[in-house]
Amino acid sequence: MTSYDDADPVIFPAGAATQTSAAQAASEEWDAVIVGGGMAGSIVAEQLSQSGHKVLIVEAGPGKDLDLAEYESYLSRFYGAVVKDNQSPYPFNPNARMPRSTDTMPVGPDTPRDDFYLVQEDKYCSDTTFTRVLGGTSMHWEGKALRMLPEDFDLRTKYGQGLNWPLSYDDLEPYYRQAEAELGVSAEVEDQAYLGMHFPEGYVFPMHRMPPSYLDQTVARGVDGMRVNLADDDYTLRVRSFPQARNGVPNAAYDGGKGFVPVGAVSTSQVEEGERCQGNTNCVPICPVQAKYHAGKTLTKALSRGNVTIVTQAVASKVEIDEQDRRVTGITIKNYHSLDSESYDTYTVKGTVYVLCAHAIENARLMLASDMQRMSRSKLIGCNLMDHAYLLSWGLLPEPAGTMRGTSCTSGITDLRGGRFRGTQAGFGVDIHNDGWGWATGSPYTDLVELVDKQGLNGKELRRTLGNRISRQLLLAFMIDLLPERSNTVTVDERYKDALGNLKPVVSLKIPPYTMRGAAYARKLASDIFKRLGAEEMTAYDKDRYSAVEHDGQWYNIVGGNHLAGTHIMGTDPTTSVVDHTQQSWDHDNLYLVGPGSLPSIGTSNISLTMAALAYRSSTHIVRYLRAAKAPATVRG
């Protein structure tokens, strides 16, 4: 029996009154049907609810109970998990599968059908993931909330690479601020005004920056002032704090001196928790006290207005389209009965406008499974899949540096995110990981196994050695720009279906030479930094891994960043893009595709803040669309 067992005749437990049954949802007419209750879907729902619209959210995950009890069940599942990967807190759900980094392997038709969700037939496989529970990937994201650089919006014009956006940094700037307020970003303007990023006069972030960790300070001693030359330009490096969507110290100067009130935990009964960040270090995959933003915080506001309703356990399986006028007429959902059963009922939910917010891969998968490429003028649905290419470098510092204290990542090096060198090689940001080598080697578990099994240590000696080793670990993660390539794709294939008979996403992602030139440079830079810090180089890449990529005769391991984007990119022309600058589909008038799939490039910033800013921007357009669509028709006399 799982806690999601449906034996109880009450459809939803107490505290979830705004949920509805799929049958009820299908019997009503909605102003907007939103597919996906993640960050983008929650923001759009909240914004539409503010203008009084009647909204249905279709959610694939169980999400039966929006209260703390469910959150805590995630926590206890995480604490009890042997492998603490991104999905470890969330229940296994055969009906709405999630990719797991531990599943990464090339898949052929003869591969057992249930061992994987992301189908990758190539030799290189990405271990990238996304989460399919209410709240979406915001349930496991790290909470870094960087803006994109102004130059990221016109890379093609500036450096002859990638694509230009139909928007500029200045167009998006007000929405960045709106997103920063919603996510509760902790940062200082003086730290973030670099490489052209600018803020209105007097702007302060909602909260002050997270304090840099002792490890950050140790790395800064070696790095600050370090000079590098790239493509004839000199760059001086320094360790800089990252903006983070987690509760810190509210800035009293925020909003013209009104200050900022941080949002605590989501709960339906009065059991407050979730104040400031306590530095638990397991921001990924779940913050124990909800100091980190997740979409549930926005969703709660939307639901409290009474005009937003959720139907859960409902996997969108087809976008229904009128072949004549190409308008969307409904979303067909498979409403499964429980996590343990493959039985389901099929319904079609209907609205005036439809908003797909199911993340880059699921949005594309759903549209392709609905045969929408046939009607697409650009034929670009599912193309241009992007993620950040991550290159990890790890070394052992000469002295304990407090690794494992503080949030996952508080600072990094951002000076090489932009510059003229991007004409020939990818830019990158560098994260200093407070959680040691975990991502690269599986530390501290692998350290423990090695010290016991290979070195035969036990007792005090084991404790001392383990503590000493872990507190000296330095992991630098290079987040490298991956430009849109038409051949990097999400497709569907009749050979691969999930338990409900939905087509699984088939992913083909290759790391292009432009990105690998950035990776090769990053590798050398990591070695130089380790030398300056007196750290022992421990980095070792394995050419037999699925993450192995060869470049200039060297092998590297390139791991996924879970920053998936690009599968329905925005542009100015229906023949070269899938959505316009409002994220409205070029091909279907009453369809908006809101989420990272619309980004024409991702530069070197984690995508969530930009996605959230775009969701706010699109919401204003969707509200306008609904107002026009619902306006009484003028009868000419």
Next chain:
Amino acid sequence: MSVPEPDPSQESKIKTIEELHEYLYKGLQLEHATLPPYLTALYSLQPGRNADAWHVIRVVAVEEMLHLTLVANVLNAVGGTPDLTKSGFVPDYPTYLPCGPDYFQVHLLPFSPDALDTFLKIEKPAQAPDEESRLVPVDWAALGLTSDGAAPPSEKMAEFEQSGTILGLVPGEPTQRFLSIGEFYEEIMRGINYLEDQARTAGTTIFTGDPARQVTPEYFYSGGGDVIEVTGRDSAVAALTLVAEQGEGLHGGIYDSQDEIAHYYRFQQLEKGKFYQKGDEPGAPSGPDLHVDWTAVYPVKPDVKLADLEGDPEIHTAAKEFNQSYAAFLRNINLAYNGRPDLLLKAVWEMFRIRDTMNRLIRNPLSGESGLNAGPTFEI
């Protein structure tokens, strides 16, 4: 909820700024006195098995910290100096707290119906029906502090007060006490009004404290109410009203002015097995079910003292370490209330240390005590 306008006919007992400072110090002492019993009960809950009870007790404990901070803000605003390090600031448990007409004993207990009963008594709303019944004489015989029922001699009285044996006595009139903590704060508000009126007549103010000593919302926030920066009469009354309302539901409300449920009603939910929701009448919560497992609790020895732990040297050492870290915690909070509000940020991880060291005690059985576990002694 609005606070009634001060009635000029209600005479203030507080006539000098020194008396006001003394009252506020006693307020700090009272607010703190609830923390050791709440924390002992909280950490006696076995992990993961009593989530509802855990959250209810936890939020009350956090709000007691908020109350402590609010009272310190008022004291600082009127030019006083909070001191959480005075001998006797931390009571010697079991201690006596006032409840209605009677005193009752507050023990350090694991979570249990008895503990809950104590918590309900601590937070019980009681408003005096009239001016005469706001003060009650202390029944010394019932307390077992004097054999003949007469007030103890003054040096004995000072000893009781200093050792934290009996809390809530009226400053300057130690044979009397207020009917409730709410009435105690009511008296402070009258005093503030009286003294401020006097000062204003003379062209001055009693709010002479350094604003830099105020703890502002940057340094303290939680789900349970906001810190109020005290800069004058209105904010002082707002802060004290929040303390009184949030504790006992003064003025009879289940919800306080910041829409938080008063502690009395929070605890009552554990007794009734139901959450309150908006629109409920006191005593009849009608919200979702609340589950309590009275068995999923570590059997902490009641009112355990260091002397009880001598048979277990490792536990004895751990208990001494706990007392030291708790004393250090109070010292740091005290510095925070004395011009270093940023030190409250550090208190977050100090609370983790307190939790961890309490867990070390609470999860360890005592030898020779047939099934009882150790616990924190709070002998500071």
